Amino acid sequence: MxxxxxxxxxxxxxxxxxxxxxxxxxxxxxxxxxxxxxxxxxxxxxxxxxxxxxxxxxxxxxxxxxxxxxxxxxxxxFHRKIRMANISVIDRHVVYENPAPHNQARHAYFPGLVKFPSNDLLALFTLGEAFEAANCTTSVSRSQDQGRTWKFEGPLHTRDAERRYHSDYLKPTLLNDGRLIAMGYRFHRDDPDENIVNPDTDGVREGDNLISFSHDEGRTWSDPRIVPRSYPELIEQSGPTIQLRRGTLLGCGSLFPRWDGSNPSGSVGALLKSEDGGDTWDDHTRFFQDPKGQCAPSEPRLCEMQDDRVVALVWMHDHINNRNHTNHVTVSHDAGITWSDPIDTGVPGQASNLMYCKDDLLLTIHCHREGDNVGLFVRLVDLARDRWQTVEEKKIWGNAPAMKAAAYSSMGQNLKFGQASLLPLENGEILATHWAVESGQGRVLTHRLRVELS
Incomplete structure (x- = not known):
């Protein structure tokens, strides 16, 4: 016409x-x-x-x-009317604390939890003499009463003489077939007095990405084996792997700077993908890339919402300017093949985590370590149309001073809590877990939550 x-x-x-x-x-x-x-x-x-x-x-x-x-x-x-919500804390419990601090140094950090069909809970966490001690290794505790009491079961594996100073950090995932996997990384150290971080460059030691399997609900584990990677940098896979409804396994991590401070691959987020139950992995997909090239997606966490809709929540860690930015998310609608550009949440948090509720709702947990209101915050978030909208928030813990941790070399001294997670329980309650230094002791703590929507 x-x-x-x-x-x-x-x-x-x-x-x-x-x-x-x-x-x-x-x-x-x-x-x-x-x-x-x-x-x-x-x-x-x-x-x-x-x-x-x-x-x-x-x-x-x-x-x-x-x-x-x-x-x-x-x-x-037409935005849906945002429902009202109430987040309440029911009780608090301790997964691990040193039973004899007057006799030996034992600090617990970096927990990860899973729930079995029997409703028993399993916790993996790192246990060592200090935050960066060479004897830090992944340890196991179990609960048979929904996380109210815990029994310590010891280390996940025994380190051989050659690797006795290689500190390791693994997180658990329960697979659809009943197997457990633990994934993470370790640092290579030949001397217990060696630091993990180079104070002159803020780079870290070389290391390996690891995976271990259990066929008996975490009572015994295979020797951790190395997961080959295509990057020269160690992948900081500090969070658990997730299994999509289609069966695909996804893990993720930022890239540690090398000992000389270089990041030859750039400040990107590496996605690890397995289609065969964890036997082989591909790490060529990037779930995050800062358009400015200066922020790394530290301690990222993954969550599947609707089928194949995957969200990655990251701590925006600016190593160049030595500062932290607000949390960002990236979103995939094709099971992790392609990803959105980073989306600013506006939340001034660092280490964070998330779980899927229903519809477009997420429950998230954030470590706020800077500013006037330091503590652990839980938020109900509406992510309709991939737009972050906070519906409700609740501070569930605040026993820590303000601190700045934008450089690896300062984390061992400045960090006092972190790596929080959320685990839905059978009765509809949610177990929030994190590590914290209280009374000079590194502890793993839980807070039982109830989230009510109206």
Whole structure:
């Protein structure tokens, strides 16, 4: 048709609301909450209305100039009414604390928990004489009463003489077939007096990414074996692997700077993927890349929402300027094949974690280590249309001073709590777990939560 044009309006942009023919004037409230002015257009013929995914599409033919017919479309964003929520703390328990601090130094850090079909819980955490001690190794505790009491079962594996100073850090995942895997990494150390971090460059020692298997609910484990990687840097896989509903295993990590401080692969996030139950892994996909090239996705965590919709929540760690930014997320809608650009959550947290609730709702947990309100915060988040909107938040623990930890060389001295996680229990309660230094002792703590929606 001569003179025909197609005009479109981006969904949820600050668009005007048009005076529709034979109908009332309509206003649109964009995503940022501002009301915009309405406008009139002369129209001919009919209007076509269609709703898809919360967006109202409107199309009509209009004549603005003699001899010109124009097809105009616009769209209106209708956000669901955010439900009210209440997050409450029911009780607190200790997974591990040194039973004899007057006799020996034993500090617990970096916990990860799983729940078995029997409702027993298993915790893996690192136990050692100090935060960066050479004898730090992954240890096991078990609970048979939903996390109220715990029995310490000892180290996950016995280090041989050649690797007796190689400190390791593993997290558990329960697979659909009943097997357990523990994945993480270790640092190579030949001398117990060697530091993990180079104080001159902020780089770390060489190391290996590891995996171990258990077929008896974590009572015995295979010797950890090395997971080959394509990067020259060690992958900081500090969080657990997840298994998608389709069966694919996904793990992730940032890249530690090398001993000389270099990051030849850049400040990116590596995604580890296995299609054969953890026997082989591919790490060529990147789930995160800072467009400015200066922030690393430290301590990332993964969660599957709807089928193949995977969210990665990261601590934005700026090594170049020695500062932390707000938490960001990246999102995949194809089981981790492609990923969005980083999305700013606006949450001033560092180490964080997340679990799927239902619909577009996530429950997240964040370590706030800087500023006036230091502590552990739990948030209910609406991630509809991949947009972060906090519905409710609750501070569940705050027994720590403010601290700054934007360099690896300062973490051992400055960090007093971290690596929080959320585990849904059979009765609908949620177990929040983290490590913390209290009374000079590194402990693994839990907080039992109840989340009520209305």
């Amino acid at each position: 001569p003179g025909k044009h197609l005009e479109t309006q981006d969904p949820c942009s600050p668009a005007p609301a048009y005076h529709l023919p034979n109908g009332p004037r309509t206003r649109n409230r964009p995503a940022d909450g501002r009301l915009v002015q309405s406008a009139r257009l002369s129209t001919r013929l009919s209007i076509h209305l269609k709703t898809t995914d919360g967006v109202l599409l409107v199309a009509w033919l209009t004549s603005l100039l003699p001899g010109e017919i124009r097809l105009v479309t616009t769209s209106f964003c």
